[in-house]
Amino acid sequence: MSLLELSGVRICYGNAVAVKALDLHVDExxxxxxxxxxxxxxxxxxxxxxxxxxxxxxxxxxxxxxILGQQAGAILRRGIAVVPEGRRIFTxxxxxxxxxxxxxxxxxxxxxxxxxxxxMERFPVLGKYADRMAGLLSxxxxxxxxxxxxxxxxxxxLLLDEPSLGLAxxxxxxxxxxxxxxxxxxxxxxxxxQNAAQAIRAxxxxxxxxxxxxxxxEAAGGDQAKADQVESAYLHFGxx
Amino acid sequence: MNLQFIVDAxxxxxxxxxxxxxxxxxxxxxxxxxxxxGQLVMIGGFSIILLxxxxxxxxxxxxxLIVVFVSLLMERLAFRPVRNATAMTMLVTxxxxxxxxxxxxxxxxxxxxxxxxxxxxxxxxxxxAGLIISRQVILTLVTTxxxxxxxxxxxxxTNIGIQLRASTEDVGMxxxxxxxxxxxxxxxxxxxxxxxxxxxxLFFATRTNVSWSSGESIVxxxxxxxxxxxxxxxxxxxxxxxxxxxxxxxxxxxxxMELRVFADAFLYTLVIVVLLIRPGGLIAAKGVRV
Amino acid sequence: xxxxALIGVAATAAATLxxxxxxxxxxxxxxxxxxxxxxxxxxEPAASAxxxEPAASAxAASCDxxxxxxxxxxxxxxxPFDIEPAESFxxxxxxxNAAGGICGQQAxxxxxxxxxxxxxxxxxxxxxxxxxxxxxxxxCDFDFAAPAAxxxxxxxxxxxxxxxxxRKGTDLTTIGPMSLSPxxxxxxxxxxxxxxxxxxxxxxxxxxxxxxxxxxxxxxGAYFKGRFAELGGTLxxxxxxxxxxxxxxxxxxxxxxxxxxxxxxxxxxxxxxAATTMIKAIRDAGIDTPIMMPGGAVDGTLVTGSITDISxxxxxPFACMPAYCEGDxxxxxxxxxxxxxxxxxxxxxxxxxxxxxxxxxxxxxxxEQAQATDGPAIINAFETLPATDYLTGPIKWSPTCHHTxxxxxxxxxxxxGKGKFVMLITPEKIGSVDPGNPCETAQSAS
Numbered sequence: 005m006s007l008l009e010l011s012g013v014r015i016c017y018g019n020a021v022a023v024k025a026l027d028l029h030v031d032e033x034x035x036x037x038x039x040x041x042x043x044x045x046x047x048x049x050x051x052x053x054x055x056x057x058x059x060x061x062x063x064x065x066x067x068x069x070x071i072l073g074q075q076a077g078a079i080l081r082r083g084i085a086v087v088p089e090g091r092r093i094f095t096x097x098x099x100x101x102x103x104x105x106x107x108x109x110x111x112x113x114x115x116x117x118x119x120x121x122x123x124m125e126r127f128p129v130l131g132k133y134a135d136r137m138a139g140l141l142s143x144x145x146x147x148x149x150x151x152x153x154x155x156x157x158x159x160x161x162l163l164l165d166e167p168s169l170g171l172a173x174x175x176x177x178x179x180x181x182x183x184x185x186x187x188x189x190x191x192x193x194x195x196x197x198q199n200a201a202q203a204i205r206a207x208x209x210x211x212x213x214x215x216x217x218x219x220x221x222e223a224a225g226g227d228q229a230k231a232d233q234v235e236s237a238y239l240h241f242g243x244x
Numbered sequence: 245m246n247l248q249f250i251v252d253a254x255x256x257x258x259x260x261x262x263x264x265x266x267x268x269x270x271x272x273x274x275x276x277x278x279x280x281x282g283q284l285v286m287i288g289g290f291s292i293i294l295l296x297x298x299x300x301x302x303x304x305x306x307x308x309l310i311v312v313f314v315s316l317l318m319e320r321l322a323f324r325p326v327r328n329a330t331a332m333t334m335l336v337t338x339x340x341x342x343x344x345x346x347x348x349x350x351x352x353x354x355x356x357x358x359x360x361x362x363x364x365x366x367x368x369x370x371x372x373a374g375l376i377i378s379r380q381v382i383l384t385l386v387t388t389x390x391x392x393x394x395x396x397x398x399x400x401x402t403n404i405g406i407q408l409r410a411s412t413e414d415v416g417m418x419x420x421x422x423x424x425x426x427x428x429x430x431x432x433x434x435x436x437x438x439x440x441x442x443x444x445x446l447f448f449a450t451r452t453n454v455s456w457s458s459g460e461s462i463v464x465x466x467x468x469x470x471x472x473x474x475x476x477x478x479x480x481x482x483x484x485x486x487x488x489x490x491x492x493x494x495x496x497x498x499x500x501m502e503l504r505v506f507a508d509a510f511l512y513t514l515v516i517v518v519l520l521i522r523p524g525g526l527i528a529a530k531g532v533r534v
Numbered sequence: 535x536x537x538x539a540l541i542g543v544a545a546t547a548a549a550t551l552x553x554x555x556x557x558x559x560x561x562x563x564x565x566x567x568x569x570x571x572x573x574x575x576x577x578e579p580a581a582s583a584x585x586x587e588p589a590a591s592a593x594a595a596s597c598d599x600x601x602x603x604x605x606x607x608x609x610x611x612x613x614p615f616d617i618e619p620a621e622s623f624x625x626x627x628x629x630x631n632a633a634g635g636i637c638g639q640q641a642x643x644x645x646x647x648x649x650x651x652x653x654x655x656x657x658x659x660x661x662x663x664x665x666x667x668x669x670x671x672x673x674c675d676f677d678f679a680a681p682a683a684x685x686x687x688x689x690x691x692x693x694x695x696x697x698x699x700x701r702k703g704t705d706l707t708t709i710g711p712m713s714l715s716p717x718x719x720x721x722x723x724x725x726x727x728x729x730x731x732x733x734x735x736x737x738x739x740x741x742x743x744x745x746x747x748x749x750x751x752x753x754x755g756a757y758f759k760g761r762f763a764e765l766g767g768t769l770x771x772x773x774x775x776x777x778x779x780x781x782x783x784x785x786x787x788x789x790x791x792x793x794x795x796x797x798x799x800x801x802x803x804x805x806x807x808a809a810t811t812m813i814k815a816i817r818d819a820g821i822d823t824p825i826m827m828p829g830g831a832v833d834g835t836l837v838t839g840s841i842t843d844i845s846x847x848x849x850x851p852f853a854c855m856p857a858y859c860e861g862d863x864x865x866x867x868x869x870x871x872x873x874x875x876x877x878x879x880x881x882x883x884x885x886x887x888x889x890x891x892x893x894x895x896x897x898x899x900x901x902e903q904a905q906a907t908d909g910p911a912i913i914n915a916f917e918t919l920p921a922t923d924y925l926t927g928p929i930k931w932s933p934t935c936h937h938t939x940x941x942x943x944x945x946x947x948x949x950x951g952k953g954k955f956v957m958l959i960t961p962e963k964i965g966s967v968d969p970g971n972p973c974e975t976a977q978s979a980s
Contacts, residue, residue, distance in 0.1 A: 359839025452840030
């Protein structure tokens with residue numbers, strides 16, 4: 005049984021179809037990338053899984069339970085945490101408070117505090133600026149905070165929407181290093197990215213999303229040449 | 245100048261400051277200028293009349309409970325259905341609600357002001373270095389300070405406070421981290437209702453009657469106070485409300501007699517000047533700050 | 535007038551009731567004191583309601599039924615002064631109707647709430663005119679009555695104020711000759727208060743805390759000051775406030791505290807409820823100097839209910855109402871209060887209902903006398919009605935001022951939260967404040 009399983013998911017906004025019929029799965033401990041151009045429905049897919057938009061038809065199962073149509077809070081409680089596009093950290097909360105808020109769904113406040121301390125250890129920059137307004141952090145630091153905030157809920161699956169968007173190349177590198185590390189620690193990850201080459205290289209598997217549908221493939225698993233090859237192919241037909 | 249005037253002005257300023265905090269809090273949480281806030285104070289006044297014969301602690305507790313109950317009811321029945329509507333819709337809803345509560349009070353308690361037996365406990369006066377200060381003024385100062393500190397601690401140190409501030413900034417993201425916005429907004433209405441009840445007790449302690457129209461001027465002062473303080477900032481709201489009361493009283497104290505009756509006009513002219521110089525208010529903020 | 539009234543009486547000889555009603559207005563005795571108390575509320579209808587047959591066919595020929603539109607506040611700042619007066623006005627019309635009607639016709643009335651809003655008042659008055667009103671009853675205060683009175687004046691319809699006290703409503707020029715009030719006016723009350731202070735109480739030094747909310751409060755203060763100065767009194771201090779809901783009395787009290795030692799009395803020309811807030815603040819500050827309101831608008835249960843231990847407070851109402859005041863020398867006051875209570879379920883809480891009751895009874899008399907219902911004829915009849923005791927003593931209107939003369943103001947003293955009748959008072963002389971004011975002259979002449 006897959007951890008997350010989407011089948012025949014169709015998402016419409018009024019009369020406009022954003023996603024036609026999407027099948028996708030993420031297994032326990034797997035790092036899966038969902039790549040594709042702007043506007044092919046990647047973000048809609050993330051929103052559907054997170055419970056922000058409701059698909060018109062199809063099914064979304066998490067650990068075998070149907071979660072389609074549930075509220076965002078309920079889905080989070082089941083174990084899916086989101087790092088949204090644009091990070092959306094709470095800029096007027098301190099770094100520490102952002103972490104605390106990330107642990108909202110956990111009942112034991114003591115444990116939340118402990119996790120918060122762990123996060124600050126794992127992400128030293130967050131520890132350093134714990135009492136600073138989060139809006140004052142740099143883009144990369146904010147991305148770390150967004151990921152740490154999502155991790156605060158102890159998720160079974162981490163959903164990341166375009167985490168490299170708007171970041172300098174070396175910062176993007178750091179973000180991918182971090183994801184790799186998370187996977188090594190056993191986290192299940194679904195990454196949505198336009199930055200195809202890096203995503204393919206890092207992920208166990210990837211889905212290439214097009215307006216027509218999805219092509220599934222094994223990922224490069226660190227092989228730079230193969231990743232570049234896929235990307236150029238992807239860019240090629242993407243431009244067609 | 246008689247220094248006593250400054251004591252008087254501080255007393256009024258502290259009360260207005262408290263009024264403004266209750267209104268500004270709900271605004272900062274859900275972007276709603278709740279014009280029915282004045283009616284909460286009015287309902288507090290009638291609660292005092294109903295509970296007048298009870299021991300003082302029961303009177304305070306009962307008044308807070310009644311006003312908080314109405315405040316929650318307001319949120320649940322009137323504001324929740326329009327929460328995702330435009331700011332204009334919410335504003336109109338709050339006006340309609342204010343009217344409704346006024347008419348309800350008029351039917352329930354009559355069109356004429358209801359006499360309010362004075363609280364002799366609060367009118368006791370002390371003389372300190374030639375200045376006279378009443379227990380009501382002392383209590384107002386202490387309460388306003390405590391409420392301001394309390395709000396700051398609440399917003400800074402408690403989970404509900406942090407959630408409140410998070411919801412203010414990005415309600416969608418707040419939902420994604422599992423914050424229950426219904427609960428958070430209800431909490432804001434509980435706090436706002438509690439402040440309205442305390443305002444009612446302190447305000448009506450100096451009055452001799454309560455009428456269905458009693459809340460009208462209060463909400464106006466609080467609204468203008470919140471605007472000049474910088475909408476969304478708690479310290480700004482407290483400061484804005486304080487200045488409204490302080491300056492108004494000082495105008496009454498210092499203007500020559502022929503001009504004294506125009507104190508209102510002078511006050512609102514100053515408000516306009518402040519807003520021309522600092523359109524965002526004295527302490528501009530885009531969300532709830534402490 | 536007398537002749538036509540008598541013809542009316544003769545033509546309806548069978549209707550005893552109408553006879554009684556008409557005779558009171560038709561008795562043109564020159565001596566005002568001789569006029570009988572015509573129709574104290576409960577007595578007359580009880581005695582004579584039964585034979586009220588559909589009589590008066592002959593007299594009715596010249597009279598239309600009165601279509602009275604009451605344009606007064608049921609809500610808002612002025613409603614405390616309108617509600618009971620409008621109710622007692624209605625009560626008096628009901629009594630006249632039960633007694634056979636006015637000039638043989640049953641009068642009708644309807645009351646629309648102005649919400650104490652001047653713009654709305656104009657609109658309601660215009661609607662009343664469109665609906666065929668031949669009498670418009672306006673609110674108890676000049677500022678709030680003026681919009682409706684202006685509309686009535688433009689249409690030559692009598693604008694009878696329930697009880698307004700400022701001369702602008704009765705001087706025949708500010709609004710016009712159709713506007714009229716049963717109040718003796720502020721020249722009378724302010725002067726009476728000054729004489730009571732100076733002559734009766736020997737208060738030579740007064741401090742005035744003036745409420746500038748209304749023309750009423752301002753002219754009341756002006757006449758007190760005028761007459762008090764003429765008597766030789768000294769004004770030791772003067773201050774002003776606006777008696778609205780935003781009133782913050784602290785600064786006024788601070789200023790008063792410095793001057794209080796020199797003052798024998800603090801004069802507060804104001805209205806409830808602002809005045810009680812001010813009085814409470816003064817007493818809370820430990821200032822025990824006597825306080826006087828030179829009129830009847832700070833009086834009644836709103837005072838005794840909110841300042842339950844009020845002491846050394848004096849007001850000048852039109853009656854000492856049993857609900858809060860003991861000892862009115864005129865037994866009609868109690869009879870009226872009982873009848874009002876029976877009709878409306880609660881006793882009058884202020885003295886103003888007395889004025890509007892008298893106004894309604896005088897309206898009946900005026901129409902009987904005029905045997906006509908066109909505006910100018912009714913007003914002319916009001917101006918020429920003999921001095922008549924409608925309830926609290928003989929009063930009359932004059933062709934130069936549409937306030938009443940002849941009235942005796944009461945002085946009421948509050949001690950320990952209870953009102954007590956002190957004396958009847960009619961000023962010896964009216965303060966000279968505004969020499970061109972016909973009401974000042976009319977009061978001085980009477």
